[in-house]
Amino acid sequence: MCIRDRYQRRVHGRIQMQTYLTGKLIIKPQSAKLTRDTETFGKMDPYVVIKIGDKTFKTDTHSSGGKTPKWSNVFEFNRKTEDTMEFEIFDKDKVSDDTIGKGTFSISNLCNAPKKNFAGPIQIYHKSKQAGEVYFEIDFYPDAPAGGPGGMGYGPPGGMGHGPPGRGYPQQQYPPRKQKINV
Secondary structure: OOOEEEEEEEEOOEEEEEEEEOEEEEEEEEEEEEOOOOOOOOOOOEEEEEEEOOEEEEOOOOOOOOOOOEOOOOEEEEEOOOOEEEEEEEEOOOOOOEEEEEEEEEHHHHHHOOOOEEEEEEEEEEOOEEEEEEEEEEEEEEOOOOOOHHHOOOOOOOOOOOOOOOOOOOOOOOOOOOOOOOO
8 A cells, every 4th residue: 555644643541543544635626516606797708726735836817707607727735734725716806806616525535535536516605605616636646655665566556566575465367277186
């Protein structure tokens, strides 16, 4: 498996070990279908602000994107212990930017899933009312383990191997083939 950092936390007076899968997140906000419009006249100029831990990312503003903006930004984030990605959609205005909606995404669920990627809509809300959805493509690439063979074999797809040699069970074909025994 990949490197997992361990941290202690106190829950109800007891110390619990918490494990976090570390690695690189690639975040691509792609588009949105918004149901909330902050403009009385003209079209909105939406952009997305993404917060993970103490890092903040901002997409380009889609000028006159209205209720169906698109973005082409790609953000990289090195995950250590962060569990949640928060994001907010704004409408760029000359005086002050208006909030269109807010949403969250569970990084922990993505990191612990068999496939470490997500592509689809995430709902956004404004004052507890649905304000639309934002389409994201999010990929997670776990870090290579310490002491692995040259640090290779555990990274993003296209890497070499699937684990250190000599560990685990030998590769089996499924279903197992019957062996013929000659007498």
